[in-house]
Amino acid sequence: MLQPPDTEPLDPPERTLMGPGPSEVHPRVLRIMSAPLIGHLDASFIEIMNEVQELLRYTFQTENRWTIPVSGTGSASMETAFANVVEPGDTVLVPTNGYFGGRMASMAQRAGGEVVHVDAPWGEPLDPDDVAAAFDRHDPEVFGFVHAETSTGVVQPQVPELTSIAHEHDAYVIADTVTSLGGVELRVDEWDVDVAYSGGQKCLSCPPGASPLTVNDRTMEKVLGRDTDVRSWYLDLSLLEGYWGEDRSYHHTAPITNVYALREALQLVAEEGLEARWGRHREMATRLKEGVEELGLELNPDDEFWLPSLNAVRIPDGIDDTRLLAEVQEQYNLEIASGLGDLEGEILRIGCMGYSARPQNVRLVLSALEDALAMQGYEP
Amino acid sequence: MLQPPDTEPLDPPERTLMGPGPSEVHPRVLRIMSAPLIGHLDASFIEIMNEVQELLRYTFQTENRWTIPVSGTGSASMETAFANVVEPGDTVLVPTNGYFGGRMASMAQRAGGEVVHVDAPWGEPLDPDDVAAAFDRHDPEVFGFVHAETSTGVVQPQVPELTSIAHEHDAYVIADTVTSLGGVELRVDEWDVDVAYSGGQKCLSCPPGASPLTVNDRTMEKVLGRDTDVRSWYLDLSLLEGYWGEDRSYHHTAPITNVYALREALQLVAEEGLEARWGRHREMATRLKEGVEELGLELNPDDEFWLPSLNAVRIPDGIDDTRLLAEVQEQYNLEIASGLGDLEGEILRIGCMGYSARPQNVRLVLSALEDALAMQGYEP
Numbered sequence: 155m156l157q158p159p160d161t162e163p164l165d166p167p168e169r170t171l172m173g174p175g176p177s178e179v180h181p182r183v184l185r186i187m188s189a190p191l192i193g194h195l196d197a198s199f200i201e202i203m204n205e206v207q208e209l210l211r212y213t214f215q216t217e218n219r220w221t222i223p224v225s226g227t228g229s230a231s232m233e234t235a236f237a238n239v240v241e242p243g244d245t246v247l248v249p250t251n252g253y254f255g256g257r258m259a260s261m262a263q264r265a266g267g268e269v270v271h272v273d274a275p276w277g278e279p280l281d282p283d284d285v286a287a288a289f290d291r292h293d294p295e296v297f298g299f300v301h302a303e304t305s306t307g308v309v310q311p312q313v314p315e316l317t318s319i320a321h322e323h324d325a326y327v328i329a330d331t332v333t334s335l336g337g338v339e340l341r342v343d344e345w346d347v348d349v350a351y352s353g354g355q356k357c358l359s360c361p362p363g364a365s366p367l368t369v370n371d372r373t374m375e376k377v378l379g380r381d382t383d384v385r386s387w388y389l390d391l392s393l394l395e396g397y398w399g400e401d402r403s404y405h406h407t408a409p410i411t412n413v414y415a416l417r418e419a420l421q422l423v424a425e426e427g428l429e430a431r432w433g434r435h436r437e438m439a440t441r442l443k444e445g446v447e448e449l450g451l452e453l454n455p456d457d458e459f460w461l462p463s464l465n466a467v468r469i470p471d472g473i474d475d476t477r478l479l480a481e482v483q484e485q486y487n488l489e490i491a492s493g494l495g496d497l498e499g500e501i502l503r504i505g506c507m508g509y510s511a512r513p514q515n516v517r518l519v520l521s522a523l524e525d526a527l528a529m530q531g532y533e534p
Numbered sequence: 535m536l537q538p539p540d541t542e543p544l545d546p547p548e549r550t551l552m553g554p555g556p557s558e559v560h561p562r563v564l565r566i567m568s569a570p571l572i573g574h575l576d577a578s579f580i581e582i583m584n585e586v587q588e589l590l591r592y593t594f595q596t597e598n599r600w601t602i603p604v605s606g607t608g609s610a611s612m613e614t615a616f617a618n619v620v621e622p623g624d625t626v627l628v629p630t631n632g633y634f635g636g637r638m639a640s641m642a643q644r645a646g647g648e649v650v651h652v653d654a655p656w657g658e659p660l661d662p663d664d665v666a667a668a669f670d671r672h673d674p675e676v677f678g679f680v681h682a683e684t685s686t687g688v689v690q691p692q693v694p695e696l697t698s699i700a701h702e703h704d705a706y707v708i709a710d711t712v713t714s715l716g717g718v719e720l721r722v723d724e725w726d727v728d729v730a731y732s733g734g735q736k737c738l739s740c741p742p743g744a745s746p747l748t749v750n751d752r753t754m755e756k757v758l759g760r761d762t763d764v765r766s767w768y769l770d771l772s773l774l775e776g777y778w779g780e781d782r783s784y785h786h787t788a789p790i791t792n793v794y795a796l797r798e799a800l801q802l803v804a805e806e807g808l809e810a811r812w813g814r815h816r817e818m819a820t821r822l823k824e825g826v827e828e829l830g831l832e833l834n835p836d837d838e839f840w841l842p843s844l845n846a847v848r849i850p851d852g853i854d855d856t857r858l859l860a861e862v863q864e865q866y867n868l869e870i871a872s873g874l875g876d877l878e879g880e881i882l883r884i885g886c887m888g889y890s891a892r893p894q895n896v897r898l899v900l901s902a903l904e905d906a907l908a909m910q911g912y913e914p
Contacts, residue, residue, distance in 0.1 A: 156595050156723075158804035159588035163562065164797050166582065169572050176571045176790060182543065187567040187791060191556045191741055192549050193869045202546065208539035215536050225743075226606040226768065229786035233768045261767045343536075355787060361571055363605075363743045363789035385765040387641045388606065388613045404874075406609035407735060409743035410556060411567060412789070417544050424538035489573050494784075 169483070170510075172519050173491040174304045174464055175333070176355035176362060177507040179415075183360055186418040187411050194408045202417055203398065203408075209420035213335060213358075213428065214350060214368045216342040222398045223364035223416050224389070225409050228332050228353025231365035233261050234389040235328045235351045238369075238377045240296055242266030247294035247325075249273075249280055253305035253495045254330055258298040265385060270294060276496040277306045277466070279459050282315040289323045297325050301350075302334035305494045307466030307503065308459045309338060317346040326373050332356055335366060336423050337435040337463040337507055348373045354412070357435065357463050359508025360419035363412035419508075436462045438511040442504065445520040449527065450534035454501050463511075466493075466501040473530050475499060481526040488522050549863075550890075552899050553871040554684050554844055555713070556735035556742060557887035559795075563740055566798040567791050574788045582797055583778065583788075589800035593715060593738075593808065594730060594748045596722040602778045603744035603796050604769065605789050608712050608733025611745035613641050614769040615708045615731045618749075618757045620676055622646025627674035627705075629653075629660055633685035633875045634710055638678040645765060650674060656876040657686045657846070659839050662695040669703045677705050681730075682714035685874045687846030687883065688839045689718060697726040706753050712736055715746060716803050717815040717843040717887055728753045734792070737815065737843050739888025740799035743792035799888075816842045818891040822884065825900040829907065830914035834881050843891075845884040846877070853910050855882060861906040868902050 171178045192199050210221045224231040236258065240246055246262035249255040251274035259269045272288040274280050280299060289297075297320045301310050310316070313329070320327045328349040334340045335350075337357025342350050351367045354360035369377070369391065377384075377391050384390040388406065397405040423431060439462030443453060446467055454466040469475050475492045479502075482488045493501040504519060524534075551558045572579050590601045604611040616638065620626055626642040629635040631654035639649045652668040654660050660679060669677075677700045681690050690696070693709070700707045708729040714720045715730075717737025722730050731747045734740035749757070749771065757764075757771050764770040768786065777785040803811060819842030823833060826847055834846040849855050855872045859882075862868045873881040884899060 155809065156592055156597070158592045158807070159585070161585050161589060161801055161804065163801055164566055164569075164582065164585075164794060166569055166572055166794065167578050168570050169576065171571065171573065173573055175787065176573060179571055184568040184570065186544055188564040189544075189546050190548050190564065191551065191559055191735075192546055193551065193553055193556060193871075194742075196549065196869065198547050202544065205539070205541050205544075209541060212536055212538045217536070226610060227787045227789055229768050230606060230610075233766060237766070257767070264763055264765050264767055353787065355571075355790075361789065361791035362574075362787045363792050383644055385644050386613060386617070386769070387637070387644055388609050389766070389768075407555065407607045407733065407742045409607055409741070409789075409792070410735075411741035411795075412743050412792070414544060414546065415791075421541055421543055424541065427538070429535065489576065491573075 168487065170488045170515055170518055172505050172510055172515055173489045174503045174505050175507065177359045177505055177510040179361055180359050180419065180422055180509040182422065183415050183418045186414045189414055191410045194410055195404060200402050202413060206413060206417045206420065209424055210366050213420055213423050214342045215340065215344065216368050218368045218370050220369040220374050222367055223413060224367050225406065226365060227362040228365050230389065231351035231367040232330065234367055234391065235349045236261040237265045237386050237389050238384050238391045239326055239328060239349060239373060240265035240267040241380055242382060244296055245270055245292055245294040246296045246298065247272055247288055247292060248298045249300065251276055251278055251280060252300055252303035254300050254303060277308060277454050279308055279310045280316065282312055282319060285316055286319050289319055293323060294325055296328065298328040300330040301340065302331065302338055302461050302463060304333045304464055306455065306497060307461045307464045308455045309461040311459065313345045321346065326376065333463050336431060338461065339432050342368055354416055354419065357507045358419045360415050361412065363409050364416045435506060435511050438516055439465060439506040442506055442516045442519060449524055463505065463507045465504040465506060467504060468501055470532060473527060473532060475502060477530065478526045481529060482522040485525065486518060486522040488518060490519065548867065550868045550895055550898055552885050552890055552895055553869045554883045554885050555887065557739050557885055557890040559741055560739050560799065560802055560889040562802065563795050563798045566794045569794055571790045574790055575784060580782050582793060586793060586797045586800065589804055590746050593800055593803050594722045595720065595724065596748050598748045598750050600749040600754050602747055603793060604747050605786065606745060607742040608745050610769065611731035611747040612710065614747055614771065615729045616641040617645045617766050617769050618764050618771045619706055619708060619729060619753060620645035620647040621760055622762060624676055625650060625672055625674040626676045626678065627652055627668055627672060628678045629680065631656055631658055631660060632680055632683035634680050634683060657688060657834050659688055659690045662692055662699060665696055666699050669699055673703060674705055676708065678708040680710040681720065682711065682718055682841050682843060684713045684844055686835065686877060687841045687844045688835045689841040691839065693725045701726065706756065713843050716811060718841065719812050722748060734796055734799065737887045738799045740795050741792065743789050744796045815886060815891050818896055819845060819886040822886055822896045822899060829904055843885065843887045845886060846881040847884060848881055850912060853907065853912060855879060857910065858906045861909060862902040865905065866898060866902040868898060870899065
């Protein structure tokens with residue numbers, strides 16, 4: 155027999171989470187995660203599933219019947235979108251203005267799609283004229299864009315313009331709403347978005363593991379009419395239909411506790427009210443933005459593309475971001491993050507999401523930043 | 535604005551779980567699930583990841599470097615195995631003796647494999663002679679078998695014989711250990727199993743959402759040498775290598791709380807000791823089996839293939855299983871399950887897994903069964 159390792163019962167540290175996610179989880183959500191489990195085919199669990207679907211529809215602002223949590227973290231709901239909508243040979247238009255457009259490309263290719271790009275620099279949104287030009291040039295079947303880009307702190311404005319360009323070309327629109335759902339204005343039906351996916355651990359303040367997805371009927375017709383099987387069994391919406399649709403028949407075991415947690419996190423969204431919640435995110439992020447500017451720092455995106463839930467702060471000359479992040483963690487138990495991809499070493503990423511979007515957390519970030527910058531000789 | 539639904543804070547019912555999973559979760563695991571989160575790239579989380587890997591190696595009885603939890607429920611670790619090991623054009627040999635052989639076929643096909651079968655009736659294990667004949671006939675690159683078949687309550691004996699047949703033909707062996715890991719004797723290295731996957735919610739008594747997978751170096755060479763990309767980005771082991779391997783670079787957000795839970799569930803395995811735990815499962819299931827036999831019922835499989843963690847009990851003539859299951863839930867808050875697939879209506883499935891494998895649970899099942907059978911006029 156191989157012997158067990160010499161490990162102790164788990165005792166993880168506590169952190170104030172103000173990075174790009176996970177955000178801090180509301181105490182009510184943490185409490186529900188320690189509830190004993192029931193079976194995934196239990197009638198009471200089916201009722202919980204129904205409620206999760208209703209609460210998700212509200213949060214996405216959609217009436218889509220096909221609104222479910224995918225049994226994995228945000229990248230699983232993302233791949234569920236691309237793997238189901240994209241059929242081999244489809245042309246898929248994706249953006250170049252951030253990290254997650256690259257991931258879209260990779261997922262679309264694996265689904266058998268031909269990837270084409272609409273360009274914009276990291277740190278800027280897409281220009282509808284460029285999108286229109288890309289449609290004229292490539293005539294894609296599927297168009298993916300990122301509503302709230304976690305790698306750059308940029309929100310995509312003019313979503314209805316983008317979707318109407320796509321629909322004039324009979325294309326399907328997939329929106330990445332990982333860092334907007336529940337924190338930043340998002341109206342799936344009104345904006346005519348066909349498919350939107352998200353994660354739990356951003357503005358919903360839920361532990362990752364069950365990830366929101368909504369698909370409208372028009373897109374489900376494409377999915378259910380595919381000539382070839384979806385390349386993943388686990389993420390195949392035509393099979394998930396048996397479980398999340400009217401039959402409630404067994405497909406796979408749902409992550410029961412994560413569904414509990416998402417149910418409670420969405421209940422908190424409903425209790426707060428979506429518009430009030432968007433307002434709170436904006437108000438807390440405004441405090442953060444103003445505080446950062448008082449320190450003489452500036453946000454990377456233009457004000458009009460500023461994403462309140464993810465604040466990309468330019469690193470001043472001469473500041474070592476790795477050292478700064480280590481200082482704030484060591485001195486304040488605070489998590490904020492460095493840049494990713496093209497903006498590595500150029501920005502800090504400070505989240506302001508869900509339960510983390512509170513006055514005391516904002517104040518802590520500003521104090522910690524001021525101290526950690528001063529330790530490297532920075533003066534505002 | 536669409537209005538929120540009229541939902542209340544979640545208050546799920548409590549059940550005694552003696553079905554095919556989820557099993558009851560140990561109180562220490564439930565408690566750790568309400569621990570506040572840390573980031574998935576936090577140095578402390580990396581340490582937790584290391585410990586999970588070490589504990590998983592012990593539980594699988596393997597020294598495989600490639601031993602990780604997949605970020606989804608058991609079907610996700612299952613698909614990770616097939617999607618990575620099977621390349622387009624590979625011949626994949628799978629069994630017909632239970633529900634999960636069928637799922638293997640579907641996953642292998644979606645990965646581009648050609649599926650061939652080795653036959654055995656539902657309720658019986660594979661015969662090594664049949665496996666050898668199937669190898670001679672089809673010369674498959676990949677061979678999948680189910681070590682502990684949840685749909686039939688049958689354990690596959692003679693695993694080393696099966697793996698040696700496969701290796702004589704230079705094939706790779708994938709074992710479904712969903713209902714055996716942590717409850718029934720399983721020795722991945724000693725038995726020469728190349729890949730094994732499992733779930734949390736069976737004998738590990740962990741909420742589903744982070745699912746064990748182990749892959750030996752020889753198989754990882756095949757995976758890393760593929761000519762084509764794995765068809766799922768989310769489940770691609772060559773990308774997961776960046777996160778779970780030495781780099782610890784970002785791939786996707788891990789289901790942090792589920793990793794905590796798995797860490798603690800595996801810690802309980804280590805504290806109990808694997809052989810003692812196998813013994814406890816056998817002892818509790820023996821009490822269950824004897825009690826069931828005293829009621830005049832019999833188990834479906836022959837004694838030599840009996841799977842202690844999942845007891846398939848034949849339904850006596852004249853008993854309506856749907857009514858029986860409803861009675862035991864209503865009167866005793868007890869979950870047991872009916873048959874699946876070929877054995878639907880023929881058997882009841884009574885789990886005896888992990889924290890559920892306790893004297894009081896076994897006693898409750900026997901009392902409840904006796905009462906519910908009597909209500910339908912059954913006499914032992």
